[in-house]
Amino acid sequence: MRIATLACLLATFILPGTPGATAAEPATGQSPENSRRPTDEADLRYWLQNMAWHHRFSTEEIAAATGLSGDEIAAAQRKFNVSPATKPARSADAPLLVLPYPGGRHPRIGFLDGAIRPQRETKISIFTPWDATSYVVYDVPEAIWHDTDPGRELLYLAHTHIPTTWTRQGVELEKLEWERHPDGSLSFERRLPNGVRFGTKVIPARDAVRMEQWLTNGTDRALTGLRVQNCLMLKGAAEFAQLTDENKVLDAPYAACRSPEGNRWVIIAWDPCWRPWPNAKVPCLHSDPQFPDCPPDQTRRLRGRLSFYEGTDLKAELARIEATGWRRADSP
Numbered sequence: 001m002r003i004a005t006l007a008c009l010l011a012t013f014i015l016p017g018t019p020g021a022t023a024a025e026p027a028t029g030q031s032p033e034n035s036r037r038p039t040d041e042a043d044l045r046y047w048l049q050n051m052a053w054h055h056r057f058s059t060e061e062i063a064a065a066t067g068l069s070g071d072e073i074a075a076a077q078r079k080f081n082v083s084p085a086t087k088p089a090r091s092a093d094a095p096l097l098v099l100p101y102p103g104g105r106h107p108r109i110g111f112l113d114g115a116i117r118p119q120r121e122t123k124i125s126i127f128t129p130w131d132a133t134s135y136v137v138y139d140v141p142e143a144i145w146h147d148t149d150p151g152r153e154l155l156y157l158a159h160t161h162i163p164t165t166w167t168r169q170g171v172e173l174e175k176l177e178w179e180r181h182p183d184g185s186l187s188f189e190r191r192l193p194n195g196v197r198f199g200t201k202v203i204p205a206r207d208a209v210r211m212e213q214w215l216t217n218g219t220d221r222a223l224t225g226l227r228v229q230n231c232l233m234l235k236g237a238a239e240f241a242q243l244t245d246e247n248k249v250l251d252a253p254y255a256a257c258r259s260p261e262g263n264r265w266v267i268i269a270w271d272p273c274w275r276p277w278p279n280a281k282v283p284c285l286h287s288d289p290q291f292p293d294c295p296p297d298q299t300r301r302l303r304g305r306l307s308f309y310e311g312t313d314l315k316a317e318l319a320r321i322e323a324t325g326w327r328r329a330d331s332p
Contacts (some may be wrong), residue, residue: 018207024177030212034103034118034119034292035063035064035065035066035067035103035104035119036067036103036120036175036177037067038064038066038068041218044080045080045082047065047066047102048062048076048077048082049080050099050100050102050208051065051102052077052082052083052084053082053084053086053087054087054099054125054127054132054135055094055102055105055125055135055236056084056133057104057105059073059074060238061104061105062104063104064103064104064105065103065104065105065120065277066104071087081243081330090132093206095184095204095206096126096127096129096204096206096209096308097126097127097204098124098125098127098184098186098202098204098207098209099124099127100120100123100124100177100178100180101120101123101124101125102235103119103120106235107123107139107233107235107236108233108235108282109235109241109243109282109283110243110281110282110283111279111281114161115159115160115161116160116161117159117160118139118158118159119158119175120177120199121136121158121175121176121177121178122139122140122141122142122158122188123137123139123140123158124137124138124140124178125137125138125236126138126306127211128206128237128266128308129308130264130308130310131237134236134237134238135237136231136232136233136237136240136266136306137199137233137235137236138230138231138232138233138268138306139212139229139231139232139233139237140200140202140211140213140230140304141156141158141198141228141229141230142157142158142159142229142230142231143156143157143158143228143231144156144198144215144226144227144228145225145226145227145228145229146223146224146225146226146227147224147225152225153165155192155196156190156198164191165194166193169305170239171193173190174193176188176190183203184203184204185202185203185204186201187199187200187202188200194216194218195217196197196215196216196218197215197216197218198213198214198215198216199214200212200214201213208305208306208307208321208326209305209306210303210305210326211270211304211305211306212301212302212303213289213291213301213302213304213306214301215291215294215299215300216245216294216296216297216299217220217295217299218296218297219296220296221296222293222294222295222296223291223293223294224294225290225293225294226291226294226300227274227288227289228288228289228291229286229288230268230289231282231284231286232255232266232268232284232285233283233284234257234266234283234284234285235282235283237240237266239260239264240258240259240266240283241252241283242260243280243281243283244280245278245279245280247260248278248285249314250276250277250278251274251276251318252273252276253270253271253273253276253287253289254267254268254276254287254288254318254321255267255268255269255276255277255278255285255286255287256268256285256309256314256318257278257285258314258316262312263310263312264308264309265305265308265309265310265311265314265317266307266308266309267305267306267307267309267314267317267318267321268285268287268304268305268306269287269304269305269321269326270288270289270291270302270303270305270326271291271302271303271304271306272302273289273290274285274288274289274290276288287304289302289304303326303327305321305326307321
């Protein structure tokens with residue numbers, strides 16, 4: 001039987017409620033309303049490659065991420081020849097592979113009630129250099145807090161858990177996507193209803209992934225206490241995914257997690273850092289930064305770094321990283 005044209009496929013699955021286009025209720029922790037339907041042929045092809053080639057999603061997980069039925073997914077994979085077997089080889093000198101995280105598979109092992117309906121637009125997958133199937137998911141940012149009178153206010157949260165400024169007002173933020181650039185970098189920007197804008201840029205290289213976060217104050221008063229949570233979730237990299245804090249090392253601004261053999265590490269750092277910390281229940285790792293106080297119409301920036309290390313002398317590796325000058329504004 002000939003495969004239906006993609007135009008017919010799109011007519012079937014882009015329009016919610018079309019007969020035969022409803023995916024089964026996923027068993028992945030992602031609710032159907034949190035799925036993202038592909039917008040056109042290029043979008044469909046990209047996300048199939050992202051999920052089938054790199055994240056190795058099952059059909060059920062692809063359905064949870066896209067809202068497509070199993071039959072639609074199978075037809076599209078045949079159309080584009082996308083399967084684990086057709087994944088192209090990567091050059092040995094290629095930068096670290098960084099992709100938008102597609103959703104459809106919860107990035108946590110535990111503490112799932114603390115991250116309901118995780119939003120994919122803040123999450124990236126960074127694949128280890130020694131195993132093309134192993135990756136960590138970095139939520140950049142997971143949350144942004146600021147000072148109020150009285151107490152503190154949650155300005156943004158990348159999942160559903162505790163109330164934010166906007167959930168208390170009944171305001172639902174629009175769904176966004178990472179912008180993918182030809183050089184392999186990723187960026188996104190969100191404008192909040194009060195005029196505050198924030199965003200993240202991610203630049204992969206062979207030795208590390210460099211990141212910048214920024215926030216612009218579009219309100220009429222200064223923003224203070226702008227603490228950020230950037231959450232590195234370890235579920236997708238089995239050697240770092242033990243439910244313990246015994247494999248973590250905290251040396252602000254650096255936070256690191258080691259493999260059971262102690263010869264492989266993932267290392268993160270943000271500047272300025274106010275708190276490095278782990279959470280064994282997730283499991284995850286943080287080097288959380290804080291924006292300097294931001295007057296109206298001003299912009300503040302943070303710099304971050306993630307790298308992998310094969311070796312046993314973590315202290316020497318941290319000294320080597322520090323000597324690169326990654327915190328400077330003119331650092332590559």
